[in-house]
Amino acid sequence: MARILITSAIPYINGIKHLGNLIGSQLPADLYARYQRGRGNEVMFLCATDEHGTPAELAAAKAGKPVAEYCAEMHGVQADIANRFGLSFDHFGRSSSDQNKALTQHFAGKLDEAGLIREVSEKQVYSNADGRFLPDRYIEGTCPNCGYDRARGDQCENCTKQLDPTDLIEPRSAISGSTDLEVRETKHLYLRQSAMKDQLDSWIDSKTDWPILTTSIAKKWLHDGDGLQDRGITRDLDWGVPVMKGDQDWPGMEGKVFYVWFDAPIEYIACAREWADATGKPDAEWERWWRTDKGADDVRYVQFMGKDNVPFHTLSFPATILGSGEPWKMVDHLKSFNYLNYDGGQFSTSQGRGVFMDQALEILPADYWRWWLLSHAPESSDSEFTWENFQQSVNKDLADVLGNFVSRITKFCRSKFGEAVPQGGAFGEREKALIDDLTRRIRAYEGHMEAMEVRKSAQELRAIWVAGNEYLQAAAPWSTFKEDPDQAAAQVRMGLNLIRLYAVLSAPFIPATSARMLSAMNTLDTSWPQDVQDAISALPAGHDFAVPDVLFAKITDEQREDWQTRFAGTRD
C-alpha cells in the first residue's frame, strides 16, 4: 500500500473563493486524494486557510472586527463551504495556529544557525494616518512616466512601467488616502536564497517529469539577471507569527512578524500536527508523513496549485526546508494549473466578478460543478467558463449519459423483474466483449489519474459510462425479454452491476452522486475493479435494490438565462 501526502495551495482568508480558485488547486487535489483512497492507498490530504498579511488586516478592519476574530469566523465559513463541495481534507487547518507559530519560529531558528539569515536595514514608507508601514502596492500616486494618477507603488497599471514608491508624484495611502507619509528606517530579516542557488538548481534539474509551466518559472527566477535574490521574510505588522529564534527572543526584531509567504507553506507541515493534536494522536503519527528519518521516506508528496504560486513552492519553501538542514519531506510532484476565465474576462475576487463557491451551491449541487470544472480543468492553458458550455456539458454528460443510464436499467428491471437483481441466463460473447472493453478503458483511466491528467481522466470516465449505453442498445433486453426472459435477466443483471461499478469509478469526480448510486444499489461494496469480471458480479441474483430518484435534473434554458443575468454584474 502506497502512502501519499497531498497538499492543496492554501486559500487566503479574506473572503469566499470563486470557481477559478477552486479548480486551481483544491478540487483537483481532492480528485487525486479520493482516487488514491479508492485504490486502497494511505492518503494524508491537507489544506488550510492562509490568514496572515496586510489584506487580512484590512478586511477585518472593513468588517469592523478584530483580525483574530475575523479570521476565525472566515475560517469557519470556508471550512463549511469546502465541506459542502465534498473536499475531503483529512484536516483543514489554519496558518495562524499555535502549531504553525512554533514550527515557523523553529525553521527561522534553524536557518539562522545555518547562517542563512541576514539582517538588512532598509527604508520603507510609513503612513502616520494608518499607523502602519505600507506595502508598495498600497501606495498610490501619479506615474512619473505616463502621468496616470492611480499608479501603484510597485508598478503603473496604465503604462506597465515598474516603479519604486518614492518615484510616485504626490504619493498617498491606498488605504486611507492620506498623504501624511514618511520614509522610515526599519530592520528586517532576509533569507539568503542566493546561497542556496546551486542546491535549488540541481534539485529542480532532477525533476524531469514536472510540467514545463512549473520548471520554466523556477528556472527563470534562478537564472534571471544576477540569479536568485535573497528575500525579506519579516514585516512590520501586528498580525502574524512573531519573529523568534525557535523559542528564544530575536534581539532587535521585537514587534515584528514573519512575512506571510514564509509561514504559509510551513503550515502544510504544521497542519499535519494540528490534525494529530485534534485527533489525540502522538507526534509520531504526523511525523511519519513529514520526517524522512521518522517513516516518511516512502511517502510520495504531491502539491496542487495555481501557476501564480509556483515560485514559492519551487524556490522559497524548498529553500526553507533545505536550509534547515533537517530531514523534512520534499515535494515529489508539483501539479500546477492555469487560470479559469469567466465569460470573456477574468474571475476576480476583488471585483466580485464570476461565480463564487457559496453562490454555486445555492443554485446547483456540488457534483454538477465538480464535473464541469474537472472535465474542463485549465491544464495546458487558460480555459473559460460560459453558461452555455456548462449547461450543455452537464446536461449531456451527467443527465443523459450517466443519469439516464441508471434510470433506464433500474426502471426496466422494476417493471419486468421487480426491485431485485434478476436470476437466470448467462453471460455470453457480448458480455465478454464489454468486459474486455471496460478493462481496457479502466486501465487507461487509472493511468490518467495516476499521471494527474484531469481532463483525460474525465474523458475516459465518460467513455466508460457510454459503454453501458452501447451495451444496452446492442443487447436490447426489452426485445430479448419477449422470447428469452432468462437472457434478458442476465443482461439486466449486467446493467445493474454496471451501476455499482460506475459509482466506484466515478466517486472521485462526483462523490455525492456516487453515494446515491451505491445506496440505490443497496451495497457498501466500493472495492476498486482490479478484475472487471469479478466487479460485474458483485451484486448477485436476488439482491434487492431501489430505483433512485433522478440523479441529475437538466438545466433548462430558463435557468441558464436567469443565472446568466444574475451573475453578469459583480458581487456587492
Added chain:
RNA sequence: GGGCCUGUAGCUCAAUUGGUUAGAGCAGAGCGCUCAUAACGCUUUGGUUGGGGGUUCGAGUCCCUCCGGGCCUACCA
C-alpha cells in the same frame, strides 16, 4: 522593456515528443431503437493546424518573422 506559455473543426479539447490520410466530445445532418430524464445507439458534414518564410526524405510538432491571447517580472497573496 525582459522571460515564459499559448493559437488546431462553429464550441471545448487530443495528437505516443519529427513519422502513414490531424483525431474525440458537443453543436449540425441522416438513420435506427422504444427500456429510459423527448433520453440511447449507429452513420455523417465540418480543418491550407493564426499569416508568411525556412530546415528536413518527412513539420501541428524544430528555426526565423509578423499578428492575436495569457502569465510572471521578486513588497498582493
